């Protein structure tokens with residue numbers, strides 16, 4: 001792999017490199033990239049991998065290679081502390097002045113060199129307080145900020161601009177490309193060589209970033225920030241004009257989002273997470289409230305566009321300007337942007353996008369996503385770069401790169417495939433139970449529950465049980481909890497990193513989880529000796545993005561099931577099963593409960609792509625494996 005990367009760095013172009021688990025693919029691309037002596041951008045699927053490369057692989061290479069090079073990592077702005085916001089809180093201005101986490105952040109701010117919240121282990125992942133001090137683009141004052149020079153974001157950019165190796169993640173890579181024109185966005189330094197690790201995720205992440213999205217949360221945040229400049233005394237609202245505009249904004253937002261919900265799900269209940277396709281017709285039902293909301297945003301925009309002029313004299317006579325004009329202008333800009341996006345979304349007129357409403361907890365999102373990201377990937381990576389390496393443990397289907405090539409629009413590319421270093425023959429078995437009902441039948445969950453119990457008794461817990469839906473997860477969990485004494489953890493009970501910590505710390509734990517644990521989770525050793533998957537992970541054709549992609553393939557005369565749905569599910573299954581063997585000494589059982597692997601014609605494609613572990617069909621073989 002290192003030789004293939006070195007060759008592509010020399011002659012330019014695209015390399016597709018699949019390197020199974022344990023091959024050391026990170027070092028295989030880092031070594032030739034560093035030896036090339038030109039700036040290289042590395043993009044990873046997760047922040048975890050970013051940190052692993054920066055804190056583990058780079059120092060090891062610095063010692064081993066004996067040549068000087070500099071490296072840095074960049075994350076999205078929201079990961080960094082905003083010193084200006086912290087200053088305001090320290091002056092007693094802001095909603096979070098009494099927050100329990102403020103002293104922790106204050107104390108850390110003095111000693112941190114990066115301002116990256118990942119250093120703050122005591123701060124829970126999903127704590128709302130962080131948004132009160134984070135360096136988001138929407139609230140940044142840019143060069144007008146009194147702390148601009150010591151700002152962690154400014155420093156991160158300066159470090160990156162002076163580094164040979166810049167490690168980003170796909171979210172940042174896409175966000176950067178999406179906001180390139182905006183001075184306050186993310187700014188990755190110019191670079192002509194990129195290595196995209198975990199490249200199988202690029203389609204999904206580009207889909208998220210190159211669309212439009214408007215939510216009730218986004219408008220609530222805008223309303224809150226507008227109110228904040230009044231309560232903080234930044235603007236004077238003597239005649240309550242701003243207060244009335246905010247009230248109108250909230251009222252119209254509520255009316256619009258409840259119309260939107262009613263038009264797309266009726267008055268019935270929906271699952272905690274659901275997406276429903278939106279069309280110009282369905283959105284027609286919200287025309288009136290959308291126009292009113294748009295009008296309310298107009299008022300905020302024009303009020304704040306006029307304000308700096310009013311305020312200018314006062315600022316000058318105070319002799320201080322803490323970026324007040326900028327804050328006011330930023331609010332006007334935000335209101336205008338939200339209004340423009342609302343109009344684009346409400347028209348739902350661009351055929352290149354699929355429009356949908358997403359319900360998530362109490363959030364209602366009106367979104368548009370690109371149906372085909374290949375042009376975006378071409379413009380973002382392939383055309384801009386002299387060299388692009390796309391690598392992952394799972395890039396091929398049926399032994400070929402055709403699927404990833406077609407999804408990402410890659411024509412000319414060199415290819416290299418390296419099998420896993422692990423000895424699956426010895427280290428694992430693959431258990432496919434003989435008698436399981438059809439996964440769409442009512443008794444599937446009960447049968448799956450029974451199988452899970454029998455398998456876990458033989459593995460003595462120590463397992464990930466991965467589901468394609470919450471409904472089956474909950475049903476199987478309820479059955480398993482009655483029959484097993486092992487500690488059972490379930491996704492949603494705690495943040496992901498905490499669940500993993502508990503899983504590692506408590507012997508014989510069993511973790512029940514859905515899609516987010518299928519990828520990027522690393523548990524080495526005995527604690528994880530079994531991975532059970534309930535169903536083949538087909539993306540639901542009821543999902544608007546999947547449905548739009550199926551329609552697009554069909555419209556071009558293709559076979560969406562064979563060309564898209566099966567390959568996508570194969571890659572997801574490989575990722576899920578890939579959680580088990582992470583080290584040469586790891587051993588364990590993989591189990592797939594879905595009978596379609598054996599009963600359907602396409603099942604053979606799945607079986608052929610599974611890790612080359614011996615297939616077993618009886619629980620006695622599972623028992624024998626663990627008694628060896």
Ligand code: SF4
Pocket residue numbers: 081082083084085135136139140141142143145146147148151152153154
């Ligand atoms: S430049 Fe922006 S992010 Fe940095 S401290 Fe100032 S307001 Fe915060």
